[in-house]
Amino acid sequence: MLNSPFAYQDGSLFCEGVSLNDIGREFGTPCYVYSHACIVENYRRFDAAFTSHQHLIAYAVKANSNGAILRILAREGSGADVVSVGELERARAAGIPPDKIVFAGVGKRSDEIERALREEILLLNVESMAEMEQVSRIAARLSLHARIAIRVNPEVIIHTHPYIATGSTGDKFGLPVARAIDAYRRARDDRSIEAIGAHMHIGSQITDLSSYSKAVEIMNELARTISEEGTQLSYLDLGGGLGISYAGDPVSTPDDLAATVLPLLEWFNGRIILEPGRSIVGDAGVLLTTALYSKPSSPRSFLIVDAGMNDFIRPALYGAQHRVLPVRERGSSVNIVDVAGPVCESADILAHHCALPKIEPGEFLAIMDVGAYGFSMSSRYNSRPRPAEVLVRGDEAFLIRERETADDLTLRERVPRFLS
């Protein structure tokens, strides 16, 4: 969003018109808080950037799959990029029509393929030759035509964390160009399959757009080759991946992305699909946490808080750095601390080397830019119930997911007879 919805007013950090202090008191912590206005603005900016070409924005559900957020996007006209039947169910329940849903993933089970075919989604994004054969068998059994895109690995160099690069040589995703061309050839002889799309998704948190232009040029060449052999593409799915600014400095925008790829696609008279996740919801959310203890020590001092790596794993998993702001506004920052969670792992540090004012136990802190891959990657590790989620719209706050309780932890466990 151009102007962050999270700003200090009257000495307290607000989300839109609601004080995070009030939210912390009413709903408890840890708690994810999202701005409605920010999600809507991010979506509209992305959509507007591509208006000069017929396109579909298929929001990447994995970034944040809360039903309220999916409903906001459904109302805006968004489609969905899903990677499991669970995400497909969520997207449908939120009102996203099947003809705006694309389904990717290297390991779709047969029941997932069957469900997607019966639902008549827009495209199954097929990631291997073996998967294509499986789709064909299932479609034949159901007497249906499977509309597919082949996911291509353009094998470009991507400047991002290696765990989230997906379009470089050796990545498990999609088929390298030569194998993909082969897949289109096989699909032409298969009456159960219509290969009408090509898909790429080269990675996530990408800020250097040159990887996109290289990848699109490779897709263009592939499209030319298969068109000479008789396959005309109706859809070109460029995936997601546009990065956001975690440090507060300016980064590439959806307009920049459109200005990079659209001139390369003037020849294409089909529909372009984009699958943004992080750039729609990333800066729309904070994780609200309560300070528990200060632990000054050498060589590191810690501020222990009540949110942990089970609630928010990005710092532990990718070394991601998120800003931390005190909810009560203060003057200068005096301490350098590591903000640490309660989980029994040394990796449970939510923010390294944070400059913060003196924080009293009981004070609220906001971990910024956690709307994407925050709650959706949370777990119950250390038997910690998952946090609550709250959506703010104007001066109203809505609980959109209740905090779990101890009962949730054991809900699906069963005691075998010999132990009861």
Ligand code: LLP
């Ligand atoms: N399309 C496909 C096929 C994807 O696999 C992904 C993300 C997206 C779209 C959306 O990408 P985005 O616009 O959000 O970058 N957990 C990691 C990010 C993993 C991304 C996985 N795929 C993180 O926290 O950085």
